[in-house]
Amino acid sequence: MAFACIHIPDFLLQAVARGEPVSPCPLTGDALRGPRSYRGERALALLDGAPPLCRVVAANEVAIRAGIELGMAKAQAEQFRGVEIWRRSPEQEKNAHAALLDLAGSFSPHVEDTAPESILLDLAGLEPLFGGAEKIARGLAQGALDVCRLDARVAVASNPDTALHAARGLPGPTVIPEGEEAGQFGPLPIGVLGASAEALETLDRWGVRTCAALAALPVLDLSERLGAEGVRLHQWARGAVRRSLALTEPGLSFEEALELDYEVVELEPLAFLLSRLLEALCARLTARSLAASALHLRLKLALPASATCDIGGIPRRQPATPRDDDPSRVVKTLRLPVPLRNTKLLLNLLRLQLQGDPPGAPVRGIVLAAEPARPRVMQGGFFLPSGPDPETLELTLTRLAHLVGESRVGSPQLVDTHRPDVFRMRRFVTREQTPERASETAPMRRTGFRIFRPALPARVEMRAGRPERVFFQGLRGEVLAASGPWRTSGDWWTKNSWQQDEWDLEIHFAASTRGPRHGLYRFAYDELRDIWLVRGVFD
């Protein structure tokens, strides 16, 4: 039996560092934060609390060496030159922790959510899938870096608590074989055991500072001085605690957020930031074998949405869609016809949506959430014609909608009415269809009809109740043959009632007029409005 622990050192700092792009900011040129920048040459301190009670809650080694102490006030911390002050972000911590849980869930179905910075996994039965303990430990560490953008320590041991403490104290992927816990733990400081401040102080007064020294103490005497905590610390120091994991059901919340120190006014830098968030989201979805059926984008604006500010160099054509309760936030939803997790495609779709409906103000914060769904599984047939790829089709449809308008792209669907030229446009979705069997009789060739939208106004001269001459669009024609009138009407019980007489006319146009010489047209006399219209032409 083996257990692994993924531990994130300096979790508060790493959570904030995780949310930043790694490339230089296109606006300021500064080298921005990344997953390992917190351990670089820069001194970083993290503040928390509302002013004037802002305190330093975390700092990296460089900052501590420079003199920063935990609990220091903001004003004191700012006195140190070269120390960067960051703000703690509970939202980033939540997202980082969720990403860590997704990563753990992709390795093992039995996961314990021990602490915000630590996750325990049961590795039973995973060796045939992922290899030996060392390979699993390296895979977890690499996955934390690639998927979660967190620098993690991973330890594997025969019991969960040993793995947890080893991950806290030992660098790099560590494997502790069963029976060697005491040997590996010995040099580690007692602080890795998670003891209370009083117990640590007491043990320090006694000169007990390492796990080996604690393990050497008699347990009965220790229990008299420190109580149950002392016994527990003693067992942990020896690596002798056996317990089961308190299993955690992984949630289905996929959200990534970014708070910006600067305002984004152009579409390209905004797209760059969105791509980072999409990469993290898609990686988490992939780790859980899921895809996104919809994306919800919440933008925090620097100004109210009613401000006339252009973003992306494109003037606003439509007003932004503010939330009712907070006018400085804009919410956009991208519904997908099929679940997707292709980062590039999703970014293109979001970019097209923002081009069509810009936020209207500089952006200070981004929250991107995905609705999870099972990826679509398609089984093609040998004898069925292949259709458009769903992902490419979605992008094509979005681009077409951007070009001609969303209401002018789709599949037509007839409406059950006799009113002429009534239909609705449905969203185009490919469905599996069965080819028809080849008919032995030749199909009837129906006359094609082209509609004039809107119908053309016309003037008609009648004789003996029959059209004799017509005039429309600068054309003058003689009626050679006429079929009609065919009266249709409807909706008389509503305000939009209609009634018309239709005529199918064969027309010969005068030689002096430009255009066709001859044609078959459908005319309609609107009885309610007392006007003649040309509905269309037979072609």
Next chain:
Amino acid sequence: MASINALRARVESSLAGRIAAPFAYRDRRVVDTVSSGIREIDQLAGGLPRGGLTEICGPPCSGRTSLLLSALAARTAQAEVCALVDGRDGFDPAAAEAAGVRLEQLLWVRCRDIEQSLRATDLLVRGGGFGLIAVDLADIDPKTVRGVTLNTWFRFRRAVEDTPAILLLLEQESNAKTCASLVLRLEAEAAEWLTSCRPQGRRYIKHDSADTVLLQHPEIELSWTWLLGGFGVRAEKLHARVQPAKEIVFAGGPPQTVDKPEICKIRIEWSEPDLPKTG
């Protein structure tokens, strides 16, 4: 002309035995064709070529839309996804459904001008996966369509080459020139009118001879009604890369091959689906 033929004969005879038919055009690729839905057109042109550009040109009322609807019906019946780039938003979904088009298999892009039409076509040919992409520029002024550069048609043709997509272009004049694999020109012929009679005061259509009705009901006052029965279309093949098979005729002697005609005539029928059947 006689000197050219003599020269050709001399070159062929000198190359005989080494190169067979040196002046014959050989199409390296086997072009796959599919039915247009109209038998006469299939016999005339060999069907619509896949992976190529087909032009259907003609004046208004020449049957272009009828041919388009037949092609869409034929492709959607085979479960293929089709797209229609409608240059002037003149597509009638009701007529299409009556012609057999499966509307749920059709992506309709309703454009406002030729610029939008060309950009929409570019997006669709690059997206791929469609069995038929029809570009309807029939209602756009021919002068405007003439302004489209040959480079555009060539790019479209290249985009569908080596794919199973059929790119169908409807215009009033042929513009794609050598970029097109098939060019058909349609002309309207006489319309057909069915004369019927009806009893006064009732909408009753009888397709039988009017004399029969008079004999049966001499006391009923009749008025004459004309019903559009359809119209004829004359189709001419202007250019084709696909050579249709020669027809083999057996006439009591050895089989003889005859060339397929370059012109055919089609009758497009019209029947109003809402009318009551004759009683």
